[in-house]
Amino acid sequence: MQLTTRQIGNTLIIRVAERRLDAVVSIRFKEQMREATADGPPRVILDLGNVTFLDSSGLGAVVGVHKLLGPARRLELAGITPNVGKVLQLTRMDSIFTIHRHIADAICSHDGAA
Amino acid sequence: MRVAATRQGVRRALVRIVAELRRTGVNEAHYGTVEIVLAEAMNNVVEHAYSDRTGGEIRLLVAHGPEGTLLQLRDRGAPLDWVGEQPYGRPPHPETLPEGGFGWPLIRLLSENCHYQRRNGENCLSITISLS
Numbered sequence: 222m223q224l225t226t227r228q229i230g231n232t233l234i235i236r237v238a239e240r241r242l243d244a245v246v247s248i249r250f251k252e253q254m255r256e257a258t259a260d261g262p263p264r265v266i267l268d269l270g271n272v273t274f275l276d277s278s279g280l281g282a283v284v285g286v287h288k289l290l291g292p293a294r295r296l297e298l299a300g301i302t303p304n305v306g307k308v309l310q311l312t313r314m315d316s317i318f319t320i321h322r323h324i325a326d327a328i329c330s331h332d333g334a335a
Numbered sequence: 336m337r338v339a340a341t342r343q344g345v346r347r348a349l350v351r352i353v354a355e356l357r358r359t360g361v362n363e364a365h366y367g368t369v370e371i372v373l374a375e376a377m378n379n380v381v382e383h384a385y386s387d388r389t390g391g392e393i394r395l396l397v398a399h400g401p402e403g404t405l406l407q408l409r410d411r412g413a414p415l416d417w418v419g420e421q422p423y424g425r426p427p428h429p430e431t432l433p434e435g436g437f438g439w440p441l442i443r444l445l446s447e448n449c450h451y452q453r454r455n456g457e458n459c460l461s462i463t464i465s466l467s
Contacts, residue, residue, distance in 0.1 A: 244342045277437035304367035
């Protein structure tokens with residue numbers, strides 16, 4: 222499970238380097254996200270641009286990360302590929318995340334992020 | 336096709352089946368749907384039917400035709416708690432921030448038909464997915 226992180230202003234961007242966010246990696250993903258976001262800025266964007274497959278375990282882990290961040294911080298998603306978007310939409314979990322088409326939109330959409 | 340009933344076994348089978356479907360020239364939306372449904376069905380077997388033992392196996396049949404794709408999964412794990420047509424189940428409510436319970440609703444929403452029977456100690460799940 223590989224994640225790459227960078228910080229721009231008060232935004233932490235975490236890119237999932239894997240193609241599949243599934244039952245094989247979901248627990249490790251959640252643990253690594255916990256470490257990557259500890260003591261970080263309030264806004265966290267998860268860049269899923271590389272991820273072409275998300276199953277229910279992967280989705281559960283993304284929701285789990287959202288909960289880990291607590292009420293004062295928020296998790297946003299970016300770079301949703303078609304099949305990942307299908308799972309988010311059918312489960313209606315797209316309603317609880319702010320979703321950006323591209324990571325660039327996500328960064329630009331936020332005042333003072335630069 | 337015989338699939339080791341492990342998370343890695345499921346992943347390997349999915350990658351192989353999607354590659355085969357892609358070669359048939361079927362559109363991306365369809366093989367994407369097949370991949371989601373098959374993943375949820377096989378992961379259910381790994382996590383529930385075989386939850387109490389290792390070394391289990393899923394016997395998988397994938398038949399693709401002009402109308403769509405038929406999936407048949409057989410395993411010798413614990414039975415499901417229903418038989419016949421898949422009962423209606425709502426996905427969990429998003430506001431409750433659920434971390435699971437998405438699998439069967441996804442299968443239901445993405446398939447034309449999903450039928451289960453238990454015979455001679457064997458689970459048999461048949462799912463049809465229409466070509467969109």
